[in-house]
Amino acid sequence: MYEQLIKYIEQNSAVHLNKDEIEIIYNNFIPKKFRRRQFLLQEGEVCKYVAFIVKGAMRQYSIDEKGKEHIVGLCIENWWAGDRESFTKETPSGYFIDAWENTDVLMISKNNLVNLAKSVPAAAELSKILDERQAIALLRRVNSAISYSADQRLAELEKTYPEFLPRFPQHIIASYLGMTKETLSRIRSTGLKK
């Protein structure tokens, strides 16, 4: 499991890790297996770990007062799952994160992440790059949610994360896009006829 994380850090920070650094990484992450539907985080809990997904898929969602789920994030291999706000501020989360498939992760706590960033420059660099990417991706998503029509939102998803479509069922994709399953089904079938 760790090899994949090492490779990921090296590729994304464009730095070759030395033996000591690799050992520090091994010592700071905990491997864990989640079965489908098992929770990494539940609403009201403080998010104590962020998880690097080695294999599998997770989803982050809120549940509204009517009991309806709203998917705010989907994560697959080489993505990070966790509620950033709760993890950083140590406040109760407003989200659930669960495994959509049986999922293998490497988890790191806040203290260990701080230690890691101090002792492995590539990890600090990576953390900065990930923040940047997340801010960029989320602004795109805000723009898509407030200004795009349903079919433009689907087209944006197909362009940005084509890997999501075969991985998650229609109702999950629809919720991620902020539309009903029926709307998604309609625009997908119209799209196919074009």
Add this chain to the structure above:
Amino acid sequence: MYEQLIKYIEQNSAVHLNKDEIEIIYNNFIPKKFRRRQFLLQEGEVCKYVAFIVKGAMRQYSIDEKGKEHIVGLCIENWWAGDRESFTKETPSGYFIDAWENTDVLMISKNNLVNLAKSVPAAAELSKILDERQAIALLRRVNSAISYSADQRLAELEKTYPEFLPRFPQHIIASYLGMTKETLSRIRSTGLKK
């Protein structure tokens, strides 16, 4: 103008800046005045500067194929205006940023920002904190856009950024919230009667 930026950096990074660091900050930022409706950035341009707002208000928006504006961001004093994606990747922006009021800013280019982060640790620290805050704020906004009703979205805005409401007219707030001016007007008047 610079005093406000110095104070802002010190407060947000919890570090006292020394004379040399203050001089570096002076040398890396350019003061500029924008008149109402003047552009900091237009769609298709590369965003060359991020701007710290000393006084005034700016808005960031996209324009759809029907010519309709969609407000993705609003910025007032002590906020930063700029398109993060275009600035970082040096790609053409999909957004316009203009002054909503006559606005005084201190602008910094990408090269200068890199230099600043290297020579002033508080600036590097601040940049990290800002990334974190932005990622947190944007995820809240995605959740609000895909899962909240119109009145919940307004309530969230009133709680999070109460300073926006007296500063921007109804149609700007409505666009920021992803709803029509009529819907906003209706829920505001219903709210007042409660």
